[in-house]
Amino acid sequence: xxxxxxxxxxxxxxxxxxxxxxxxxxxxxxxxxxxxxxxxxxxxxxxxxxxxxxxxxxxxxxxxxxxxxxxxxxxxxxxxxxxxxxxxxxxxxxxxxxxxxxxxxxxxxxxxxxxxxxxxxxxxxxxxxxxxxxxxxxxxxxxxxxxxxxxxxxxxxxxxxxxxxxxxxxxxxxxxxxxxxxxxxxxxxxxxxxxxxxxxxxxxxxxxxxxxxxxxxxxxxxxxxxxxxxxxxxxxxxxxxxxxxxxxxxxxxxxxxxxxxxxxxxxxxxxxxxxxxxxxxxxxxxxxxxxxxxxxxxxxxxxxxxxxxxxxxxxxxxxxxxxxxxxxx
Amino acid sequence: xxxxxxxxxxxxxxxxxxxxxxxxxxxxxxxxxxxxxxxxxxxxxxxxxxxxxxxxxxxxxxxxxxxxxxxxxxxxxxxxxxxxxxxxxxxxxxxxxxxxxxxxxxxxxxxxxxxxxxxxxxxxxxxxxxxxxxxxxxxxxxxxxxxxxxxxxxxxxxxxxxxxxxxxxxxxxxxxxxxxxxxxxxxxxxxxxxxxxxxxxxxxxxxxxxxxxxxxxxxxxxxxxxxxxxxxxxxxxxxxxxxxxxxxx
Numbered sequence: 140x141x142x143x144x145x146x147x148x149x150x151x152x153x154x155x156x157x158x159x160x161x162x163x164x165x166x167x168x169x170x171x172x173x174x175x176x177x178x179x180x181x182x183x184x185x186x187x188x189x190x191x192x193x194x195x196x197x198x199x200x201x202x203x204x205x206x207x208x209x210x211x212x213x214x215x216x217x218x219x220x221x222x223x224x225x226x227x228x229x230x231x232x233x234x235x236x237x238x239x240x241x242x243x244x245x246x247x248x249x250x251x252x253x254x255x256x257x258x259x260x261x262x263x264x265x266x267x268x269x270x271x272x273x274x275x276x277x278x279x280x281x282x283x284x285x286x287x288x289x290x291x292x293x294x295x296x297x298x299x300x301x302x303x304x305x306x307x308x309x310x311x312x313x314x315x316x317x318x319x320x321x322x323x324x325x326x327x328x329x330x331x332x333x334x335x336x337x338x339x340x341x342x343x344x345x346x347x348x349x350x351x352x353x354x355x356x357x358x359x360x361x362x363x364x365x366x367x368x369x370x371x372x373x374x375x376x377x378x379x380x381x382x383x384x385x386x387x388x389x390x391x392x393x394x395x396x397x398x399x400x401x402x403x404x405x406x407x408x409x410x411x412x413x414x415x416x417x418x419x420x421x422x423x424x425x426x427x428x429x430x431x432x433x434x435x436x437x438x439x440x441x442x443x444x445x446x447x448x449x450x451x452x453x454x455x456x457x458x459x460x461x462x463x464x465x466x467x468x
Numbered sequence: 469x470x471x472x473x474x475x476x477x478x479x480x481x482x483x484x485x486x487x488x489x490x491x492x493x494x495x496x497x498x499x500x501x502x503x504x505x506x507x508x509x510x511x512x513x514x515x516x517x518x519x520x521x522x523x524x525x526x527x528x529x530x531x532x533x534x535x536x537x538x539x540x541x542x543x544x545x546x547x548x549x550x551x552x553x554x555x556x557x558x559x560x561x562x563x564x565x566x567x568x569x570x571x572x573x574x575x576x577x578x579x580x581x582x583x584x585x586x587x588x589x590x591x592x593x594x595x596x597x598x599x600x601x602x603x604x605x606x607x608x609x610x611x612x613x614x615x616x617x618x619x620x621x622x623x624x625x626x627x628x629x630x631x632x633x634x635x636x637x638x639x640x641x642x643x644x645x646x647x648x649x650x651x652x653x654x655x656x657x658x659x660x661x662x663x664x665x666x667x668x669x670x671x672x673x674x675x676x677x678x679x680x681x682x683x684x685x686x687x688x689x690x691x692x693x694x695x696x697x698x699x700x701x702x703x704x705x706x707x708x709x710x711x712x713x714x715x716x717x
Contacts, residue, residue, distance in 0.1 A: 153585070328583045336562075336570050336586070337579040343559040350519075350557070351574050351632060352545030361580075 157327050160410060164323060167417075168316035172309070179308040181424060183380045186315035189416040190322060190373030191393070192400045193409060194243075197366040199398070200407035201330060202359050203342030205263055206254060207394050208270030212367040214277065214389020215246030216374025218290065221384035222283055225292040232295045232304075232314065236375045243371015244364050246273070251363025255356055266394075273389045289385040293378055304379070311380045318376060322369055326409055329365065338362055342407075403445055405452025414454045472497050472666050473549070473636045478527035480517055480690075487513045489690040490527070495636065495666040502681035502698075503670045506710060510690040511670050512554075515640055519551050520544045532635055548635030552625040554644050554670075558613045564624050565609040568596045571631035599627050603657050619650035626657050637661070639669040643676055655679060686710070 171182045191213045198204045219242025223229035229238065250269050257265050277284045284290050297303045302310045329335050337358050340348045345355045378384050387393060396419070404415020422441060427434040449456035473495040480488040487510045495501055505511050516522040518529055520541035528537045531547050539547070559567060569586040572595050573579045586592050600606045603623045608616050613624065622642060629637055643654045651673070658680055661667060671677050677684065677698070684701045686694035688710040694701055701707055 331585050332583050333570070333573045333579045333581045333586060336566060337574070339562060340559050340570055343561060344557050347553075347557040347559065349542055350545060350551060350553070351571055351628070352542050353574050353579055354542060358579075365582075 153331065157324075160327075161320065161324065164320060164413070165316070168319070172312060172316075176307070179312040180380070181420075183308055183312045183315045184377070185417060185420045186312075186319050187373045187377040187380065188397070188400070188420060189319060189413050190376065191370050191397050192404070192412040192416045193322065193326060194366040194368075194370035194373065195397050195401055196406065196409065196412040197326070197330075197362055197369065198359075199401060200412070201335065201338045201342060202362050204254065204359065205398075206250075206266035207263060207391065207398060208250065208254075208266035208268070208273075209366075209370065209397055210389050210391070210393035211250055211270045211273040212243045212246045212370035213374040213377075213393065213397075214273060214384075214386075215367070216240065216243035216371025217378045217384045217388040218242065218277060218284055218374070219371065220375035221290045221293050221378040224295065224378070225290055226283065230294060230296045232298050232379050235295060235379055236318070236372055239371045239375020239378065240368045241371065243374060244368040246371070247363045247365070247367015248360070250367065251360045254363075255359055267391060270389060270391050270394050274386060274391070277386055277389060284384070284386075287386060289383050291383050293382045293384070295379050295382070308380065311376075315376055315380065318372060322372060323409060323413075326369070330409065334358070334361070399442060401452075403442065403452055405455030405458075408454055408458075411452050411454035415452060418453060470497060471495070472499075472532055473668075474528075474530040475518060476528045476530070478514070478517055478529065479525045480513055480522065481525045487690050488517060488524070491687070491690070491692055493685055493692070493695065495668065497635075497664050497666055499666045499668075500680060500682045501666075501668045502677040502684045503668060503687060504672070504674075504677060504684060505687035508689075509687040509710075511687055512640075513690075514687065515551065515638060515670060519549065519638065545632065548633075549638070550629045550632045550634035550636070551638040552629050552640055552642060554640040556618070556621045556625050558621055558624060558628075560614040561612060563610050563612060564600060564605050564616070564627070565596055567613070567624060568599050568627050568631045569593075571628045572596065575632050595631070599630055602630075602660055603627050604653065617650075619646045619653060622646055622654060623657055626654075626661075630661070634665065636666045636668065639667060639671075641671055642669065643671065643673055651676065 175182060191209065194212065195209045198206060216239035220235040220239035223238045224235055229235060253269055254262055254265050278286055295304055298310055298314055304310050337348065337353055341355050341358055348355050374388060377388060400415040400419040401412055403419050404413065405411025423438055426437045430437070445453065451459055471494050475491060475493050477490045477492055478488055479486065479490050491514060503511055513522065517524050520539060524537065528535055530536065531549050536544050536547060569592055570579065572592050573586060597606065600609050603626060605620060605623055605627060608620060613621060626642065642658065643651045646654060655676060669680060681698050684694065684696065684698050685692055686701065686707050693710060694704050694707045
């Protein structure tokens with residue numbers, strides 16, 4: 140039987156692997172709830188940042204655009220949700236999430252329009268300029284954003300009118316995991332859709348995609364908007380969770396850390412983005428508690444080790460090893 | 469047979485240097501035309517002008533009666549002017565099946581869809597199977613392109629072009645880099661191209677040109693110096709002098 144006569148089998152395998160991944164996310168979410176009841180705030184923060192890293196993966200991993208300004212999209216979502224709550228009384232968590240999504244998408248569109256005018260290093264520099272401009276705009280518009288003091292006065296209503304946001308962060312953690320699952324499922328569809336396949340083609344060879352009659356710029360811009368929506372949801376979740384939005388949510392540092400997490404987990408895979416975020420933030424939390432003076436050195440050593448010995452990232456290298464292993468059998 | 473593709477007095481100057489010098493040609497449906505010429509004759513520039521990757525200084529390009537001179541490369545592809553590349557340009561991490569499916573979906577304007585796996589689209593899969601099967605690539609459908617031989621990659625270039633259902637196909641040295649032992653497969657693939665398709669092949673391999681082409685155009689120093697039958701090309705003194713050299717003796 141030729142390989143091409145088994146498309147249904149491949150589709151089935153993909154569905155199965157998606158379900159296994161989904162079960163793993165839900166399983167980890169449930170385990171986190173019961174194993175670390177005192178650390179739910181950190182776990183919620185990890186989920187919010189994971190949404191940022193997933194969003195970064197869409198443009199970097201799937202479209203091949205390296206950016207060091209992606210936190211602008213996350214921050215836009217956080218400020219969008221925060222301003223809606225603090226200034227306009229929109230305190231429904233679902234509405235805040237929706238506003239964060241929209242604000243992130245708009246920021247993604249703006250960011251994409253600017254970044255896609257350049258290539259390579261110039262594009263990278265533009266991305267840094269974009270996040271600094273967003274940061275400075277938020278800093279100057281202190282009447283709306285609270286400037287360097289941060290935006291406070293965000294008091295979300297109970298979720299669905301039923302579940303209060305408690306002091307231990309249980310409600311917001313469950314909400315975070317549910318959001319992550321929904322976003323993950325939707326992104327699985329997107330990356331395996333014809334559009335996702337087109338973006339993978341663009342990452343590999345823009346000239347070839349052009350020669351097929353497809354618009355490279357249009358597809359990349361669209362992916363920026365989708366990516367902005369995902370990052371915006373992460374930002375809104377962070378605003379709901381911490382009830383304050385600071386300038387650090389659209390900082391260059393967060394942008395750079397998100398890229399590091401993506402490289403750590405493995406670029407071009409949704410699982411890689413998730414694993415990279417969890418590994419980086421967990422490691423950062425552990426070593427900063429163990430040694431408050433030299434923890435950054437240890438994070439640096441971990442990154443060097445991963446880049447040298449597992450250049451495809453933790454997930455990418457593990458997947459490659461498994462593939463090689465099954466190939467030998 | 470009606471004229472499907474026409475180039476009229478196409479000229480390209482780079483500063484004071486004329487690289488394409490008032491080149492004109494026309495192609496009817498079903499044409500099998502070869503464009504040959506020595507190195508530096510301006511063949512690649514001509515292809516880039518025709519496909520919209522370079523803007524001409526003057527002249528017009530017409531496809532199916534419509535002036536496409538001002539259209540960009542992407543718009544020309546959508547109108548049915550498709551090219552293959554001299555050095556294969558494929559997605560190394562993707563499979564032949566994905567390549568052809570992407571081309572089919574692009575032709576149908578469905579690459580913007582955010583949901584749905586092409587493997588679950590029976591009509592797309594049927595066409596993918598047909599095209600890959602015709603070119604003998606069905607056994608490699610789910611292998612990564614980086615894992616298949618160069619000759620097979622060249623066949624996949626042709627498969628991609630076919631999936632776009634062109635009116636005019638420009639093949640830029642389809643056998644370049646393929647070992648002599650494998651050129652037979654490329655030739656068979658060329659023989660299987662749809663009969664109503666107008667094909668313009670740029671090729672250095674004269675054996676392949678003489679077997680494939682029903683008409684030959686010779687370009688030298690940016691000018692057309694011969695336009696006629698393959699049998700006559702070797703008899704033409706100017707061609708012998710400019711290009712064929714000892715081959716014509």
